[in-house]
Amino acid sequence: MSSTRSKRKSVPPVRPGVVFDHDSSAGIDLLAHAVQGTLGPTPRMVAVERMSRDHTPEIMDDAGTLARRTLQLPDPRDDAGAMLLRQALWRQREACGDGAATLAVLANAMAREAHRARVAGAHPTLLRQGIEAAAAAVIAELHARATVIPGGAHGRTLLRAVAMSLCQDADLRDALVETIEVIGAEAGVQVLAHEGAGILREFVEGAMFEGGWITPGFVTTPGKTLDRAEDVAIVALNGTINDPQKIIQGLARIHTAGHRTVALVIDGLGDEGRQMLNQIHHREMIRVLPLRITKAGADLMLAFEDLCVLTGASLLYGEDPALADASFAAIEPWQIGSARRVWADDKRFGIIAGNRDPQRMRAAITRLRKELTSTSNTKTEELKALRTRLGRLNGGLGILRVGALTHQASETRRDEANRLARALQATLACGVVAGGGAELTRIGASLKAPENLSFDARQGFNLVARALAAPLRTIAENAGHDPSPVHVAVRDAADSIVFDARRGELRNMIEASVVDSVDVLVSIMQLAASVTAMSVTTDALVLRKQPPTSANP
């Protein structure tokens, strides 16, 4: 495999200044070579220096995390390309939990070829057009060739094969395969810490919100830690209520609308309001369950939005306490939602079978899916919040409590559980193809550039087709095999045949447990095309006086 790593060494450019004829592919090449050893079933480890000399270097084989640890390269010309790839690798890891090393190898092969074509005189914009056309063709082929995960034992075998190719921790793998098999592709998965060394599973029915009851004084049976109610009216109010008269007026309206149990999801409850609700509670005219959501600002509004979508309630506004009381007192029947069941404890509450409008639910779910797959979104917390919301709207949650012998091992195990859960859910959603780069290689061999593309665009198209063999060749090379005969053998083999790098032979993908999730490969293809297109069309680099400080992507 050729590399540009050693070809260019010159004096770093002057700051501030502009670098013309900028070549981002060199920086991409540097970072890709740093992580490509981790690709495949026989990964090599990479040591990362710590900030302090008091600790040993961090040893890892996770390309996404390695990229994240790469904060800056000394030469700003390399740094620009490397950061372009770094962003994509982290995005891949966060979105899919897998595939960062494959992305690095593929993006590097594509960027290198694109740079060559540009140097040879191809127009960057036309190259980009061809690259994007090829990426779209590859994605269409991946979907067409996908084996959808069926139900029953065969589906379980396929899921296990995916899990085995991603995780060496057998207990964690089994627990997650069983969890994902139960909750499906889109219900939420929450990975929590567990005191012991084992793994515990539980399933939560309905949409869960962090928060719980405001006061346990309204629990039906004193001493109970969980309260449940059936056929519950839902009122969502973004504010604190306190005025006893207004509370009575609001509850009277809810009673008149035919409800005998109401969950008040509110920001807070004043002392006077609390006393009034206590009196009402003891008179047993209407049962009131005051609940809160422990979020603030925009997150609180999103949680309220989900609550309204799930129950058909309309959010009452009242950040000013006086307005909150007035809003509640004037509540109209159409603003009241409902749910078949509500449960609550002091930390969370759940809504089961809310009276939602399926069309509105579908629209909300579609919007969340779109945001989740948007390649511009790389923030871990945002992606996590989107997944939580999607799981909530899909009506269920699988909770995995993961422990280990030490705190650090437990943290690593939880991180791995989160990644594996995402990969398995993506697999369920989109299916699998032959792994280890086999399907990409065969797709590359079968791609033909459309006749209507210009000559330069066809070059862009063909360079993607050629680069698709790079992951397979790197896996073979990492395992100590000659990549060329492996490439030819896999290219000419039947659809389900893969190269088992551990054994050094061609095998059936299920028997060898070498399968790739289509969702992961689609994300890889989109990001690789994006990195390459950005790289090839960037002509000049503007340098600031002070080098920028790196932050997490």
Place this chain on the structure above:
Amino acid sequence: MTPRNIFALAAGAQYCYAATNAGLWKWTADGGAWKQLAPQFAPVALTAVVTADDTVLIGANGDIAVSRDGTRTFGLAALPVKAQVLALAISPNFAADHIALAATTQDGVLRSTDGGATFHAWNFGLIDMHVNALLVSPDFAHDATIFAATDHAVFQSTNSGRAWRELPLPAEAVPCTALAFGHKGALLVGTEGAGLWSAPAPYTTFAREARMPADEINALATTPRGACAATSNGIYIFTGRTWKRIHTAEDALALAVSADGTAFAGTAEGAVFLISE
């Protein structure tokens, strides 16, 4: 009391159960007459019935009852909520896996793994909780597949009814009222006002069944040669090439086909027809 409405039928070898507004009734081939069973349910409007060997499950507004001795005795199932049951379904391997499912008006799909003694709600991904019909794959032991027809969509579960995924049914093909497998294993979806729709496996492309003249499909059932449909325009059976009207009854609400291929249709007027091709 004579039943005025037949809401559901369940057919076995040489017999048929009817869930009616006046409790549970049974027809046997040797006697040829309908007989009321379980007098305790006589004043109850039963909305669903399903059977496998000696086990009979019946559903009503708020309860599911199960008998394991051929209807001599019934016990009430434990439900997570007083659910209004619209349909019941059981696994083809009920004797081994004891899986039963209930479609409800507000609580989605309830699932039992102990032969109907207790039901739990399993609704991951089921965004429409008003479930009108359920259909269990004949190869359930291997594919663990179940379909649910709701007011707004059709959902598929490939993990025996725990998680659901919406199928790409066109927006106009709603509300979905009935499900069956048709010719060559295609999934048939009956609607209230938008006719009959079908999709071959893997159920990604639905097309309106142009050969079916009726718009309102009340019930569907799988037959050895395809399917039969109870519609507002009469009862139709698929002959292998087209849908043929075999009865003019416009108020048939329920269909059932026994393992030997005998088909029954029950009407809103309290009549049950034996259907033959």
